[in-house]
Amino acid sequence: MTKDTKNPPIDRVDGRMKVTGGANYFADFELPNMAYCVIVGSEIARGTITSLDTKKAQGAPGVLGVFTHQNRPPIPGWDATVGGPADGPPPKPKTEETYRILSSPKILFDGQPIAIVVADTYERATYAASLVKATYAKQAARTDLSKHVAEGIAPGGSGDYSRGKADAHQTAPVTLEAQYTIPIEVHNPMELHGILAHWTGPDTLMIYAKTQGVNATQNAMAQAFKLDPKNIHVHTEFMGGGFGMGLRTWPQETAVVAIARKIGRPLKLVMNRSQMFTLVGHRPYTVQTIRMGADQTGKLVSISHAATAETARYEDFTEATVNMTKFMYACPNVSTRYRIVRLDRSVPIWMRGPGEATGAFALESAMDEMAHKLNLDPIEFRLRNYTETDPEHNRPYSSKHLKEAYQKGAEAIGWSNRKPQPGSLREGNWLIGYGMSTGVFNAFRWEASARALLKADGSLTLQSAVTDIGPGTGTALTMIAHNVLGVPVERIKVEYGDTSLPKAPSQGGSAIVSAVGSAVFDACTAIKQALIELAVKDGGSLAGRQADELTLADGILSADKEPGKKVTVSELMQANNLTVIDRTKESKAGPDHQKYSVYSFSVHFVQVRVNPMTGVVRVAKAVSVADSGRIISPKTAASQMIGGVAGGIGMALTEEAVIDHRFGRFVNNNFADYHVAVHADVPAIETIMIDKPDPIINPMGAKGMGEIALIGFAGAVANAVFNATGQRVRHLPITPDKVMQKLV
Amino acid sequence: MAQNEHPGDALETPDASRRNFLKQSSALAALALAPPVAVKAIDTGWDQKIATAFDPLPLQVTINGTMQNLSIEPRVTLLDLLREQLHLTGTKKGCDHGQCGACTVHVDGQRVNACLTLAMTTEGSTVTTIEGLAQDNQLHPMQEAFIKHDGFQCGYCTPGQIMSAVACIREGHASSPEEVREYMSGNLCRCGAYANIVEAIMDVKQGGKKV
Ligand code: FES
Ligand code: FES
Numbered sequence: 001m002t003k004d005t006k007n008p009p010i011d012r013v014d015g016r017m018k019v020t021g022g023a024n025y026f027a028d029f030e031l032p033n034m035a036y037c038v039i040v041g042s043e044i045a046r047g048t049i050t051s052l053d054t055k056k057a058q059g060a061p062g063v064l065g066v067f068t069h070q071n072r073p074p075i076p077g078w079d080a081t082v083g084g085p086a087d088g089p090p091p092k093p094k095t096e097e098t099y100r101i102l103s104s105p106k107i108l109f110d111g112q113p114i115a116i117v118v119a120d121t122y123e124r125a126t127y128a129a130s131l132v133k134a135t136y137a138k139q140a141a142r143t144d145l146s147k148h149v150a151e152g153i154a155p156g157g158s159g160d161y162s163r164g165k166a167d168a169h170q171t172a173p174v175t176l177e178a179q180y181t182i183p184i185e186v187h188n189p190m191e192l193h194g195i196l197a198h199w200t201g202p203d204t205l206m207i208y209a210k211t212q213g214v215n216a217t218q219n220a221m222a223q224a225f226k227l228d229p230k231n232i233h234v235h236t237e238f239m240g241g242g243f244g245m246g247l248r249t250w251p252q253e254t255a256v257v258a259i260a261r262k263i264g265r266p267l268k269l270v271m272n273r274s275q276m277f278t279l280v281g282h283r284p285y286t287v288q289t290i291r292m293g294a295d296q297t298g299k300l301v302s303i304s305h306a307a308t309a310e311t312a313r314y315e316d317f318t319e320a321t322v323n324m325t326k327f328m329y330a331c332p333n334v335s336t337r338y339r340i341v342r343l344d345r346s347v348p349i350w351m352r353g354p355g356e357a358t359g360a361f362a363l364e365s366a367m368d369e370m371a372h373k374l375n376l377d378p379i380e381f382r383l384r385n386y387t388e389t390d391p392e393h394n395r396p397y398s399s400k401h402l403k404e405a406y407q408k409g410a411e412a413i414g415w416s417n418r419k420p421q422p423g424s425l426r427e428g429n430w431l432i433g434y435g436m437s438t439g440v441f442n443a444f445r446w447e448a449s450a451r452a453l454l455k456a457d458g459s460l461t462l463q464s465a466v467t468d469i470g471p472g473t474g475t476a477l478t479m480i481a482h483n484v485l486g487v488p489v490e491r492i493k494v495e496y497g498d499t500s501l502p503k504a505p506s507q508g509g510s511a512i513v514s515a516v517g518s519a520v521f522d523a524c525t526a527i528k529q530a531l532i533e534l535a536v537k538d539g540g541s542l543a544g545r546q547a548d549e550l551t552l553a554d555g556i557l558s559a560d561k562e563p564g565k566k567v568t569v570s571e572l573m574q575a576n577n578l579t580v581i582d583r584t585k586e587s588k589a590g591p592d593h594q595k596y597s598v599y600s601f602s603v604h605f606v607q608v609r610v611n612p613m614t615g616v617v618r619v620a621k622a623v624s625v626a627d628s629g630r631i632i633s634p635k636t637a638a639s640q641m642i643g644g645v646a647g648g649i650g651m652a653l654t655e656e657a658v659i660d661h662r663f664g665r666f667v668n669n670n671f672a673d674y675h676v677a678v679h680a681d682v683p684a685i686e687t688i689m690i691d692k693p694d695p696i697i698n699p700m701g702a703k704g705m706g707e708i709a710l711i712g713f714a715g716a717v718a719n720a721v722f723n724a725t726g727q728r729v730r731h732l733p734i735t736p737d738k739v740m741q742k743l744v
Numbered sequence: 745m746a747q748n749e750h751p752g753d754a755l756e757t758p759d760a761s762r763r764n765f766l767k768q769s770s771a772l773a774a775l776a777l778a779p780p781v782a783v784k785a786i787d788t789g790w791d792q793k794i795a796t797a798f799d800p801l802p803l804q805v806t807i808n809g810t811m812q813n814l815s816i817e818p819r820v821t822l823l824d825l826l827r828e829q830l831h832l833t834g835t836k837k838g839c840d841h842g843q844c845g846a847c848t849v850h851v852d853g854q855r856v857n858a859c860l861t862l863a864m865t866t867e868g869s870t871v872t873t874i875e876g877l878a879q880d881n882q883l884h885p886m887q888e889a890f891i892k893h894d895g896f897q898c899g900y901c902t903p904g905q906i907m908s909a910v911a912c913i914r915e916g917h918a919s920s921p922e923e924v925r926e927y928m929s930g931n932l933c934r935c936g937a938y939a940n941i942v943e944a945i946m947d948v949k950q951g952g953k954k955v
Pocket of ligand 1: 836837838839840841842843844845846847848857858859860
């Protein structure tokens with residue numbers, strides 16, 4: 001970006017497709033002779049299949065095959081490997097079990113696929129699936145993390161962390177020790193998971209997927225089927241939300257590909273909603289303990305943060321739950337510990353904000369509790385422990401405008417109306433409370449590539465394999481290209497979500513605008529240079545001028561100091577017999593990135609209303625402030641922030657996947673019983689963007705915001721409930737029973 | 745709040761295909777009422793025979809202004825009919841249980857969950873899906889408003905939200921943001937675009953254009 005100006009809001013470039021039903025998600029594709037399949041899941045959480053009757057299913061009308069551990073077609077790249085996930089190297093330490101779909105009668109988790117039924121129509125496959133009958137030798141399943149916290153093991157890779165004195169909090173003047181729990185939460189994107197697989201030749205494969213990364217799916221399938229990635233074409237232009245569940249290729253996808261090959265027809269799987277709870281990951285149940293010490297002046301003396309999370313017996317899943325504690329506040333003595341417990345559960349996966357959202361709930365609740373003990377305003381307490389350098393890595397932040405974010409958010413929510421004494425604000429029958437919390441997430445910039453094609457008619461096409469799961473990637477890329485080349489927004493076309501396009505990382509970790517955006521920036525910059533070179537070369541229409549004396553806008557290159565001296569892009573290209581200027585660039589973080597800690601920050605403010613008679617908590621107002629560098633596309637960025645608020649309201653107040661531990665099975669695995677936030681739960685939301693470019697991360701100065709939109713929000717609600725009622729709920733979600741239990 | 749309120753009296757239509765359907769379906773119902781018989785039927789390999797009761801039956805329904813003469817299995821839902829047979833894939837499946845609203849369409853002007861509607865029950869009805877909302881390439885005001893207010897992210901719930909939103913106004917349930925939130929609560933949006941969707945609906949309502 002040459003000039004430090006804010007970007008104007010533009011409409012989502014794929015908006016028209018989305019409002020007309022023209023956007024095609026994987027299940028919308030139709031192929032000739034396509035067959036359908038349905039997964040039959042196990043009815044126990046641990047044990048062995050003793051008999052599996054598939055005869056009736058096999059004989060049902062339209063059935064093309066019933067596949068179980070007895071006859072699943074081979075998956076060459078898997079069947080040889082043992083231990084650990086099928087789509088990656090075995091973890092260390094080695095896991096207790098190995099899970100390869102339909103390869104053994106052993107049951108490792110509730111809902112584990114025991115059969116896949118294929119028929120010529122969806123209805124026939126569904127009916128036949130109901131005819132598959134299994135009997136089991138059951139074993140007692142361990143699914144309740146709260147009973148097994150002591151059995152946590154240190155996962156390979158991430159060690160314990162400490163700086164300063166261990167347990168300095170023992171001598172701190174003011175201390176706090178509290179335990180916080182996050183239940184199992186499920187991504188539950190609106191689009192059901194599945195895959196449409198089509199073998200276009202003996203060794204060539206076309207896949208319509210629900211994946212956050214087409215290149216990742218391509219590689220996983222190449223590994224599984226021992227194929228050259230070039231022979232695998234993966235397409236995911238539109239994805240109906242992912243929130244992390246599409247960050248890996250799930251075993252059932254691979255099984256469908258294998259079965260499609262066997263039956264010789266394109267094969268479509270669309271899972272049902274209850275399978276979304278068991279087969280595509282979840283946010284793990286996590287128990288955290290925070291011990292915090294401070295002195296009377298409000299300075300932190302120590303924080304220790306321990307987290308224990310569930311994982312599967314067949315795969316170790318870890319996330320950065322305790323990381324925020326290491327660098328968020330100026331505090332001399334800090335220690336963190338992270339453990340996992342292997343249970344008879346399916347494996348978790350990152351869910352929006354991932355571990356950081358879990359950790360932020362604990363840390364930011366504890367900060368609120370400590371502020372209260374110290375008689376300090378929660379913002380003031382955070383300011384007294386504010387740090388301009390990262391205390392974990394002893395290096396500066398690339399940019400941090402958190403103070404400004406606190407101040408702007410506080411003004412917008414009306415923080416001055418907050419009473420420090422809990423339970424002292426009322427409106428009619430409702431208790432009113434205010435709460436706030438901070439969020440932070442690493443601002444990544446991964447390697448990515450993009451291609452830009454400028455045509456002589458002045459139109460521009462951008463290409464990258466990146467998938468857009470919803471944040472508006474295409475819109476942001478359009479804005480970036482517009483800023484470099486001055487091509488009007490409506491003349492820019494973005495092609496994405498397909499492995500035939502230049503490689504891109506998976507959409508996750510809030511990194512796509514930074515990664516792919518930089519590649520687009522570089523490709524467009526290369527085109528601009530090419531145009532300038534054509535113009536200034538001998539005989540060119542702007543011969544002799546310097547590049548920095550020229551401006552490119554609306555398809556016209558003009559000399560700054562010579563009014564009227566200009567050439568259109570079309571003229572320039574025609575004069576040089578060019579129909580297109582085509583540049584592909586690979587782009588990655590520069591060496592400076594390592595010298596800084598590069599983070600995005602957010603602050604969430606809420607006003608809650610709590611009904612003391614019923615315990616109902618309503619979020620009445622929400623303000624979210626993002627300090628994530630330059631905002632590329634203000635409109636879609638605001639939507640990401642309000643989306644984080646809606647997700648945060650669910651996380652704070654309603655979301656919990658409940659297991660009946662006698663059976664190790666879910667009791668609320670559907671949308672009627674697992675409550676995501678609905679219209680009536682979500683108020684009007686104010687979003688505030690600090691919108692100051694980060695000088696380090698990338699040429700646009702833009703940091704990611706998908707995660708920070710959610711991280712911290714649940715803590716803000718818990719803190720507001722405390723302010724409203726004087727009751728501290730440390731176990732999410734904050735349901736009326738928990739509020740009432742404390743109130744009566 | 746998309747409710748399955750099929751109005752009118754389609755079932756009384758004196759129509760041969762309808763009678764045929766009723767006859768066959770009551771034979772099935774009788775079977776269901778006699779569990780031992782049904783169980784025995786399956787045990788003795790009658791599946792194939794039972795399944796013949798699911799043989800395609802005729803269905804006449806107007807979809808997005810086009811009269812369709814179809815032949816479908818009676819167990820097919822309106823949602824799967826639209827998506828898998830008529831290639832009208834704008835209507836989405838989010839749960840198949842009437843719990844999410846992604847499949848909302850209009851049947852005789854009322855919003856219904858297409859996943860909870862057996863296609864056969866739409867005999868003689870008029871169905872409008874998201875593909876039928878824009879007229880002559882001119883977006884419906886609600887579609888325009890969703891773009892203007894960015895009432896979506898991933899776009900998956902969007903067709904259902906828009907169909908529901910149009911009905912919400914037509915029903916007279918859009919007099920305030922609070923009322924809209926209440927009457928739109930059957931349409932889930934996991935991306936959390938709610939605040940923008942409510943703005944879009946209020947904008948259309950206040951804009952006074954015909955919806
Ligand atoms: S798919 Fe019909 S309500 Fe969810
Ligand atoms: S826009 Fe993604 S679910 Fe609503």
